Amino acid sequence: MPSMTRTNGKAGEAAINKARYGDLLQETLPRPIRTEAENERYLRVVEHLMSLGKRITPASPVEALRELMQQRGMKLADLAALIGSKGVASEILNGKRALSKANIKRLAGYFDVSPEVFL
DSSP states (O other), rough: OOOEEEETEEEEESSSSSHHHHHHHHOOOOOOSSSSHHHHHHHHHHHHHHTOOOOEEEOOOHHHHHHHHHHTTTHHHHHHHHHHOHHHHHHTTTTSOOHHHHHHHHHHHHTTGGGGOOO
C-alpha cells in the first residue's frame, strides 16, 4: 500500500472511500482504453486536472495513523493495546511524542502498510 496522502490539508481524502467508489462503479464501469482517440481524450482530462494546481502532499505520520484508525473504527484504547500504554498512545495522537522504531514496526504490521507511512 502506498503512503497515505492528503489533499486540501485534510488527511485521507486521497484514500479510497469504498461506499463512494461502489456508487461510482454502479454509474460507470471502468473499461480499457482501446483507441488512440480515447487515449487522447483521457490525456486531455488528466492534463486539465493537473493544470488546476491541486497538489497531493504526504500526510504526517499522525494524520496517517488517525486515518488508518478511523477506517477500522479504532479508538484510543485500541491503539493503546497495540502500543502498550494509553498515555503514550494519547501523546502520539496529540503530537506530543514521536513514534518509536518499535511502534512504527508494530503499527506497519498491524495495518499492513509500509513503515514509511509513519516516517
